[in-house]
Amino acid sequence: MREGFRKNLEEYGAIAKKQLALEPGANDQPLIRELFDSADEKARDRETSFGTQLDVAGLQKQKQEVMVWLKTELKKIESKKPLTEEEIEPKKRWVVFHDEMLFLAIG
Numbered sequence: 161m162r163e164g165f166r167k168n169l170e171e172y173g174a175i176a177k178k179q180l181a182l183e184p185g186a187n188d189q190p191l192i193r194e195l196f197d198s199a200d201e202k203a204r205d206r207e208t209s210f211g212t213q214l215d216v217a218g219l220q221k222q223k224q225e226v227m228v229w230l231k232t233e234l235k236k237i238e239s240k241k242p243l244t245e246e247e248i249e250p251k252k253r254w255v256v257f258h259d260e261m262l263f264l265a266i267g
Contacts, residue, residue, distance in 0.1 A: 168202055168213075169220060176221035180228060237262070 175195050182188055199213035206213075237257055256265045 164206070168206075168216065171198055172217040172220040173224060175217065176224040179221065180224055 172195075175191060175198065179188060179191050182191070195214075195217055199210055199217060202208070203210045203213045237255055253264060253266050256263045
């Protein structure tokens with residue numbers, strides 16, 4: 161991966177982490193301004209469109225959301241607690257820890 165692009169991804173990822181860390185209803189205008197300024201600068205530097213840069217930033221935010229979900233799910237597995245009825249959804253797959261082993265469970 162090109163060094164400049166990697167730095168862009170890291171910067172967008174850092175902004176996304178800040179957005180996800182905000183409390184619901186908190187003022188996100190400073191972060192939106194930071195994102196737009198960053199996207200504008202990168203669009204000029206990379207000779208790409210502003211929209212393309214916002215798309216890349218949006219993908220980084222989606223990635224951060226998936227990472228938060230994944231970390232939560234891994235903590236559930238590591239806790240070794242059995243699943244409750246509410247957690248088991250029809251046709252969903254779950255990894256379950258039992259007797260020091262991991263099993264794939266299908267709801």
